Amino acid sequence: MIYKCDENKREDLLNFLYNEPSMNLFAIGDIETYGFEHFDLDVWAYVDSKDEISGVLVRYKENVMPIHGKEFEGFDTFLPLIQSLTPLYISGNEEVIAQYEEEFEDYEKKENYLAECKELAMESPLVQEVVPLNKEDISLYFDCLKEIGMMKQQTIEEITNELDRDSNAIQVIKDETGKIVSTGRIAVETKLSAMIVAVGTIESYREKGYATAITAALVNICIQKKKTACLFYSNPEAGRVYQHLGFKDTQKWIMLKSKG
Template structure:
């Protein structure tokens, strides 16, 4: 049986999601941040014959996250619901998403490894150059993201609002002219984890250790808040750098992206 969740279901649903707190970080973070009445968020739970939650489906904006194991009895219930939501993205752990791939053949598939870090295991001298983003640098920051090639970006208004609310987790490095050349940020946090995303360096400054310094700074941010730092990577060479920093691989993550 499937039902749409509200505040009355919060405790039971979060207990289910916290069985795998790293894999379900985005879903947990969305629920803890927005609650069940926000227009950008919808959550459904699937229960078995013993009234136990064995699956969840989370919609955050155009992204759909099916959350369940390999042998999921509610697949035939989730699939038509996902199709009716016409998502641009379908993402989640490999064990869940592989069950839907054949039904979304037109979607582009991207695989990543999800890694977590409890503590830094190497010194990063360039970390001294890492700074928090200030309002005067927002335009330069957005230009940096474009130059790096990141398609999905926050708006200037959204970033300004985060700074006003003291929620800024964007870290930057500037060159000698004041141009932002490397950056990264925390996308979502739960009570015990945080996801590092949008890490990159513009082309002329790559392979100098700047992105590593950004990640190290964000890991320190997480450590100070007694949280695990998490991130995705798809390049094995990049993964080896993160492993030297102290990251350990957990599960494979799959993103299906609509071509429309």
């Protein structure tokens, strides 16, 4: 049986999702941030023959995330629902997405590794150069993202509001002129985990250890909050850097993107 979730199902739903807090970080974060009445979010739960939740389907904007095990009796219920939503993205762990790939042959597949860190294995000598982003420097932050080649996904107002909520959300390194040359941020948080994203350095400043220092600083912030630091990577070279810091690979995260 499948049902649309509301506040009455919050506890049961989160208990299920917190069985894998890092892998389900996005789903948990969406629910804890937006609740069940937000127009960008829909959540369905599948209750199996034992009257227990064995699968969850989350729609956040144009992204759909099926969450369940390898032997899932609700697959024939989830599949037509996902098809009816015509999502731009279908994402989740490798074991789950593998069950849907044949049904979405016109989607492009992208693989990432999900790594997590609970304790730094080494200290970066440059970590003292990492500072929180000041509101006065938001335009410089956008300049840095552009030069790195990252898309600007938020407005100045949105970044300002975010820094009001958490002054440590975005960390940067500046050169001697005050230009922001390296950056990274914490994007999604739950009570147990936090996702590090958008770590990058301007090309002419690379291979100096700046990205490593940014990542180490963000991990330290997560540890102070008693949360596991998580991140995605696809580049093996970046993966080696993260592993030296103390990150350990968990599962592959697969994203199917519509070509239409």
